[in-house]
Amino acid sequence: MKSELADTQQNQLKMAAAVLSLEWFKNNMSKGNCDISKRVGFTAGVSSSNTRWSSGKLVFNKVLHNKGAGYDSSSGVFTAPSAGVYVFYVSITSYSDNEINVDITLNGYSQVTARDKGGSGRINYSYSYSYQTGTNMATLSLKRRDRVWVQYTAGTGYSSKSVPTTTFSGFLI
Structure with missing residues (x-):
């Protein structure tokens, strides 16, 4: 008992x-x-490769998630719907043995760089190309309407597929 x-x-x-x-x-x-209704986050990717890309903003046309509607897939720009601390992440895959460098950019000012240099080597009397991936992440304090995007800085071309390998993500913490 x-x-x-x-x-x-x-x-x-x-x-x-x-x-x-x-x-x-x-x-x-x-x-x-x-409050889940105030959450903000997105992931977008590039759905195909571009062997000659060498300037401007990288437009991630395949939107996987866009809570808060901050990411614009026609311009490649995320606009903060509210002030706060955000985390951004970029992953870029170089095309073949090319080099590619991109920056996470806030209102026109570079914050961090992601760099990648593909490689090539001789295997069995032929060349084999290695598609490498460069990544970087930044935590940024944003004001409402601040703009963040991925900007070309050097190199040529990127690789991606219908299930993206070159991606851009961000979320409010």
């Missing part, structure tokens, strides 16, 4: 802790601390 009473008390404590956790979550939701 003592053992059953101890088990019952233990279960009551667990239930009380669960109820408190749910109350805390409900209170934070109502204060906007966990």
Whole structure:
């Protein structure tokens, strides 16, 4: 009987802790601390290769996710719908043995660079090309309407497929 009473008390404590956790979550939701409707995040990719790309913004035309509608797939620019701290990530795959360099750019100013140099080597009397990937990430404090994009800085061409290998992502933390 003592053992059953101890088990019952233990279960009551667990239930009380669960109820408190749910109350805390409900209170934070109502204060906007966990408001899913205010979330912002996107991932976009390039759906094909371009062997000659060598200037301007890289436009990621295949949008995989765009919560908050901040990314514009026609211009390649993310516009912050609200102020906050955002994380941005770029992954660029060089075409064949070419080199490609891109920057994550905030309002026209480079923040970080992703560099990649494909490689080639002789295998069995023929050349084999290695499609390499360069990546970088930046955490940036943005004001509402600040603009972020991926900008060409050097090299030629990028590689991608219908399931993108060259991508650009960002989200509000």
